[in-house]
Amino acid sequence: MVVDVYTVDGNVKGQIELNETIFNAKINDVLIYELIKAANANLRQGTHDTRERCDVSGGGAKPWRQKGTGRARQGSIRAPQWKGGGVVFGPHPRDYRIELPKGIRQEAYRSLLSLKFKEGAIKVVEDFKVESGKTKDIASIAKKLNIKKGVLIIDSEDSMLKRAIRNIPWFVYNNVKRLSSRDIFYTQTVLITESAAKIINSKYAKGE
Numbered sequence: 001m002v003v004d005v006y007t008v009d010g011n012v013k014g015q016i017e018l019n020e021t022i023f024n025a026k027i028n029d030v031l032i033y034e035l036i037k038a039a040n041a042n043l044r045q046g047t048h049d050t051r052e053r054c055d056v057s058g059g060g061a062k063p064w065r066q067k068g069t070g071r072a073r074q075g076s077i078r079a080p081q082w083k084g085g086g087v088v089f090g091p092h093p094r095d096y097r098i099e100l101p102k103g104i105r106q107e108a109y110r111s112l113l114s115l116k117f118k119e120g121a122i123k124v125v126e127d128f129k130v131e132s133g134k135t136k137d138i139a140s141i142a143k144k145l146n147i148k149k150g151v152l153i154i155d156s157e158d159s160m161l162k163r164a165i166r167n168i169p170w171f172v173y174n175n176v177k178r179l180s181s182r183d184i185f186y187t188q189t190v191l192i193t194e195s196a197a198k199i200i201n202s203k204y205a206k207g208e
Contacts, residue, residue: 021206035108038098050090150189
């Protein structure tokens with residue numbers, strides 16, 4: 001399948017071939033869901049913690065004798081039913097990370113990119129750099145390409161481009177080697193540079 005390639009000024013400069021098995025695959029909603037669920041889970045720090053009755057201070061002595069007071073029997077003022085007592089079945093530090101098998105992950109990305117292509121959200125742009133590292137320069141490019149909420153996928157680490165784009169809340173930077181499924185799924189426009197498109201064509205091709 002052939003799509004237009006745009007210049008940074010928003011004009012069409014040529015065309016590029018996109019792999020049918022990646023951008024026109026059968027869309028599997030379940031795999032996309034699993035991919036996004038894993039991405040969300042992997043962002044969780046899992047540092048939450050609650051104190052059980054053995055962790056709170058006090059409660060060494062029995063509050064009152066077992067019988068004869070007319071009150072319910074109690075063994076410690078740090079039991080869960082007491083104010084300041086321990087928490088029952090509360091959360092403790094844990095790892096929420098979900099590792100999807102490579103084949104499942106590849107198929108999920110094919111479904112996700114095909115979904116975005118079907119929505120008309122995929123746009124290919126010529127390779128470019130922002131030497132100044134200024135936000136206004138990348139914002140000007142985004143405006144000319146009619147991007148209101150987008151993710152930019154490039155083929156390599158570009159510190160100046162990352163610096164320029166980081167202050168724009170509606171425009172996100174992605175390296176093709178570490179695509180964010182969340183960024184792609186929740187955006188309106190997926191802007192891919194020519195070099196990055198060629199890498200995607202080979203990296204996510206069916207059977208790779």
